[in-house]
Amino acid sequence: MRFKAAFHYQLKSDVQALLWFYVWGIAGIVVIPLLMWLLFDRSSAYNLNATLPNALTAIVLTIFLIAYGGNTFDGFKVLIQNGIGRKTYFWSKAAVMATIIIAGEVVNALYGLFYVAVVDSRGTVLAFQGFYGKATASPIVSGLITFLITVLFMFCLTMTAMFAGSVLALFSRRTQLILLVGIPILLFIMMFAAAAIDLPRIWQFTWLSTLAEWVSGYHPNVQAGTFNAGAPLISGLIYLGVMTGATYAVNLKLKYPR
Amino acid sequence: MQFNFDSTEPLYLQVADQLEDAIFVATFVEGEQVPSTTEISKQFHINPATVLKGMNILVENGLIEKRRGLGMFVTHGAREKIQEKRRQEFYEQYVVNLVLEAQKLAINESTILEMVKRGFKIT
Amino acid sequence: MDIQVTNLTKVFGHKVVLKDVNLTIQPNTIYGLLGRNGAGKSTLFNLLTNRLNPTSGNVLVDGQLNKNHDQALGRMYLMSEANLYPPRSRVSEVFELTETLYGQFDQQLAKQLCQQFDLDPRVRVNKLSTGYRSIMKLIVALAVDVDFVFLDEPTLGLDANHRELFYQLLIENYSQRPRTFVISTHLIEEIANMVERVFVLQNGQLTVDDSTEAILAQSYAITGPKADVTAYTAGTNIIGQDQLGHLYVDYVYGPLIADRPIPDTVTVDHIDLQKLFVTLTSQKGGADAI
Numbered sequence: 325m326r327f328k329a330a331f332h333y334q335l336k337s338d339v340q341a342l343l344w345f346y347v348w349g350i351a352g353i354v355v356i357p358l359l360m361w362l363l364f365d366r367s368s369a370y371n372l373n374a375t376l377p378n379a380l381t382a383i384v385l386t387i388f389l390i391a392y393g394g395n396t397f398d399g400f401k402v403l404i405q406n407g408i409g410r411k412t413y414f415w416s417k418a419a420v421m422a423t424i425i426i427a428g429e430v431v432n433a434l435y436g437l438f439y440v441a442v443v444d445s446r447g448t449v450l451a452f453q454g455f456y457g458k459a460t461a462s463p464i465v466s467g468l469i470t471f472l473i474t475v476l477f478m479f480c481l482t483m484t485a486m487f488a489g490s491v492l493a494l495f496s497r498r499t500q501l502i503l504l505v506g507i508p509i510l511l512f513i514m515m516f517a518a519a520a521i522d523l524p525r526i527w528q529f530t531w532l533s534t535l536a537e538w539v540s541g542y543h544p545n546v547q548a549g550t551f552n553a554g555a556p557l558i559s560g561l562i563y564l565g566v567m568t569g570a571t572y573a574v575n576l577k578l579k580y581p582r
Numbered sequence: 583m584q585f586n587f588d589s590t591e592p593l594y595l596q597v598a599d600q601l602e603d604a605i606f607v608a609t610f611v612e613g614e615q616v617p618s619t620t621e622i623s624k625q626f627h628i629n630p631a632t633v634l635k636g637m638n639i640l641v642e643n644g645l646i647e648k649r650r651g652l653g654m655f656v657t658h659g660a661r662e663k664i665q666e667k668r669r670q671e672f673y674e675q676y677v678v679n680l681v682l683e684a685q686k687l688a689i690n691e692s693t694i695l696e697m698v699k700r701g702f703k704i705t
Numbered sequence: 706m707d708i709q710v711t712n713l714t715k716v717f718g719h720k721v722v723l724k725d726v727n728l729t730i731q732p733n734t735i736y737g738l739l740g741r742n743g744a745g746k747s748t749l750f751n752l753l754t755n756r757l758n759p760t761s762g763n764v765l766v767d768g769q770l771n772k773n774h775d776q777a778l779g780r781m782y783l784m785s786e787a788n789l790y791p792p793r794s795r796v797s798e799v800f801e802l803t804e805t806l807y808g809q810f811d812q813q814l815a816k817q818l819c820q821q822f823d824l825d826p827r828v829r830v831n832k833l834s835t836g837y838r839s840i841m842k843l844i845v846a847l848a849v850d851v852d853f854v855f856l857d858e859p860t861l862g863l864d865a866n867h868r869e870l871f872y873q874l875l876i877e878n879y880s881q882r883p884r885t886f887v888i889s890t891h892l893i894e895e896i897a898n899m900v901e902r903v904f905v906l907q908n909g910q911l912t913v914d915d916s917t918e919a920i921l922a923q924s925y926a927i928t929g930p931k932a933d934v935t936a937y938t939a940g941t942n943i944i945g946q947d948q949l950g951h952l953y954v955d956y957v958y959g960p961l962i963a964d965r966p967i968p969d970t971v972t973v974d975h976i977d978l979q980k981l982f983v984t985l986t987s988q989k990g991g992a993d994a995i
Contacts, residue, residue, distance in 0.1 A: 326779060401789040402802065405783070580787070632918075
């Protein structure tokens with residue numbers, strides 16, 4: 325089946341790329357500080373714990389997912405050259421991303437366990453532990469729920485990147501560049517404008533903060549780790565569904581030459 | 583073999599003519615294998631279907647025959663058949679026209695025969 | 706086992722690139738797709754393989770709409786000037802990904818062709834010259850197991866020796882594994898005897914769709930004094946003229962008037978595909994003349 329072929333090809337090349345990301349991430353975050361210390365700062369004792377971030381693998385994975393989730397056109401080009409249409413491209417890519425997210429989050433959790441055990445006992449194992457780590461009486465069930473929420477959050481994030489990348493893929497390189505440079509500038513200007521008019525007072529922000537509170541399952545007399553775990557699961561699934569539909573629709577419009 | 587691609591004759595007929603000529607001048611002798619369709623089309627960049635069409639004319643005329651699994655071979659008596667055919671053509675194309683032209687020029691039969699004899703002496 | 710194109714139209718902005726094209730691509734046939742620059746050849750190829758979606762009209766592969774249809778698309782391969790492969794991958798990796806994605810690829814043949822063309826499979830795609838990039842894609846086109854191979858300017862950047870080798874390999878490949886090739890090229894003379902059927906595109910419209918033999922059989926050059934030639938060709942489809950001193954030539958595509966006697970001063974000759982194409986497509990508004 326062509327889906328399987330498309331999935332295998334993309335999984336192989338993406339996993340290879342992810343491994344390079346890990347290598348570069350570790351080099352950037354661990355090896356370079358070590359070298360700096362060796363070269364310039366022998367006076368103080370070297371402390372791995374001080375330079376090793378709790379979120380090392382999570383940072384690398386997130387950057388990878390945004391970069392490779394967003395890069396739509398290159399994947400489309402290869403597949404259409406090889407007689408695989410847009411539908412299979414979209415679903416196989418989504419499946420590859422999902423596989424990488426699940427595997428990557430397992431790696432993150434294992435790294436979290438290692439970090440807490442070896443580097444710093446005050447660290448966290450899972451990203452949203454501080455919100456949902458004590459959602460139920462059982463620490464194992466709570467852990468699983470937190471893991472699920474983390475995975476779902478990464479699904480949403482990656483699908484958003486895929487959506488943005490697919491929209492960009494419809495335009496020529498020149499238009500892409502204008503959008504990529506223009507939108508951040510526009511946001512920056514808007515931020516300044518918003519700061520000038522005392523943002524917290526305006527209705528929109530209140531509305532946004534209410535939404536954020538509802539999505540995260542925050543409630544006024546909440547304690548750390550006991551946010552409502554049902555809220556992010558439901559809102560995440562809804563968001564993922566809408567975003568998947570929109571990205572799929574945009575993917576059907578892909579063409580070469582654009 | 584050589585093809586004159588500028589010729590206005592259809593290509594498959596050229597293929598047939600060239601093969602026939604090659605058999606007549608004994609480039610391919612009787613009982614010998616002639617090059618395959620693919621070999622000919624590869625060498626001269628001619629569509630295999632065109633080559634096949636040309637070869638089939640020779641098959642129809644009994645000049646080559648297919649031996650299953652082996653290829654095409656020059657039949658026995660092929661050269662004689664070609665000679666016979668060309669003699670017939672010689673009569674139609676040269677002799678008939680010769681006589682027609684001679685009549686226009688008021689040359690009679692004995693004079694033509696005289697001329698032909700003279701022609702044979704030169705060569 | 707054929708491809709049916711019905712009422713295919715493609716509009717880019719305000720420009721009509723293909724206009725109501727209808728044609729059938731039959732199995733196991735070598736086609737020539739001829740057209741001047743901008744006539745719509747590449748767009749037609751891109752629509753056949755669904756790299757682009759048509760503005761209107763359909764492409765049916767064995768009765769199946771090609772749009773995002775993997776089974777239909779998987780039976781075609783388009784070799785074009787554009788490079789759609791990952792630029793940093795090696796030639797051998799391109800072969801591997803083709804095998805993975807198409808499911809069928811003759812690695813043995815690819816290896817052998819690399820040797821014949823002197824292409825090192827370890828080189829990265831973005832390090833290849835234009836000629837060798839063409840060669841790499843030609844090797845893929847010959848080694849991948851599909852029923853329809855579309856070659857858009859296959860000999861771009863190839864020297865005379867490599868073109869010669871390519872034509873030989875193409876015919877060998879076609880004989881061993883019969884399938885359809887549609888070749889678009891400006892070097893018409895080099896493929897004229899290989900193509901069984903010809904499509905001519907003029908300003909986005911299909912103006913010729915016939916067997917090479919039939920096309921050549923009804924392409925004439927009528928040469929002689931102007932008065933005699935024009936009297937003889939009156940009422941036929943004259944596609945061009947030439948004048949050489951007192952000698953006048955009318956080029957005719959289509960039947961001559963059979964019961965009209967040929968004047969002694971006039972000669973009737975056939976013309977070759979290249980001459981026919983150049984004459985056909987050099988006239989203004991050529992599409993309407995046929």
